[in-house]
Amino acid sequence: MSIIKLLLKEIEQEAQTTRNLLSIVPNDKYNWQPHPKSMSVMKLTNHIAELPGWLTMAVTTDGLDFAANPYEPTFFSNTADVLEVFENQLADGRANLEAMSETELEKPWILRSGDYVLSAMTKYETIRMTLAQTIHHRAQLGVYLRLLNIPIPGSYGPSADELEEMKHYA
Template sequence: MNLIEFFLSGLEQEAQITRKMLAIVPNDSYNWQPHPKSMTVSQLVSHIAEIPGWINIALTTTELDFATEEKPTQFTNTADAMACLEKCLAESKAQLEAATMEDLDKPWSMRSGDQVYFTLPVSEVIRMSFSQLTHHRAQLGVFLRLLDVRIPGSYGPSADEMMEEVFG
């Protein structure tokens, strides 16, 4: 398996888990936040839905400049977030399928105007996007737990699934 195939496989695995998590977000929770310094559910869900699109961005541009980018989308319902997720997944999958190993070695930068946060090979940006997706999905799991929403398993059964198995 080459690196592109590895990323395609990872994208599909992470997509399945992300779909499960986004699908359970109650529409009436989008304005909720656990702490004033925390994102709202809307901000977090919107961010999670868009993260898979980072692969497409990394493969089709040389940088992301926050000083010139549009403000992130903020969804107010699960259906719109899921539609965004599917669009981002499809675009990124198509770009990965068309990519070459040389494309993965190209430098890519994240900046805000003159301040460059990093310049890394596209392959590292893709790996980082998977890490960010996992991180923020786990953050959403904590938010949902605080809202008393049953959490599905990610890489194995969740505590809710384990309790159901033990206690029925």
């Protein structure tokens, strides 16, 4: 199987897990944050929803300069809008990755702020970093939801909530 097909398979698997978690965020919890230094639920869910857009950037550009292109996040305070952003970014990222050639994966991609280089990776490594960031922030959201006493779905197997529910049927 080609590297691009393997990446697309992994992206879809992670997208389903992300979709499952984003879909259970209650609309009345978007302003909640667990600590003053932590992101609010709104900032975190919106960031997670925008992350698949980095797939498109990795594939269609040679990098991103924050000094020349300041980051302007979106802020939606309801689950339906967050999911729509996620699905649109994901569809665009997948389409661009599907159109890419394997040799392009080896090309460099630089993240910078002016002259300060934040990271220098290949396009492949940038795609993998995007997946890692999604998984990382999704785990943060899982902790937030747990602190809010909201049962969470499993990621790579059943969650404690799902195992507890299974015991009732055993």
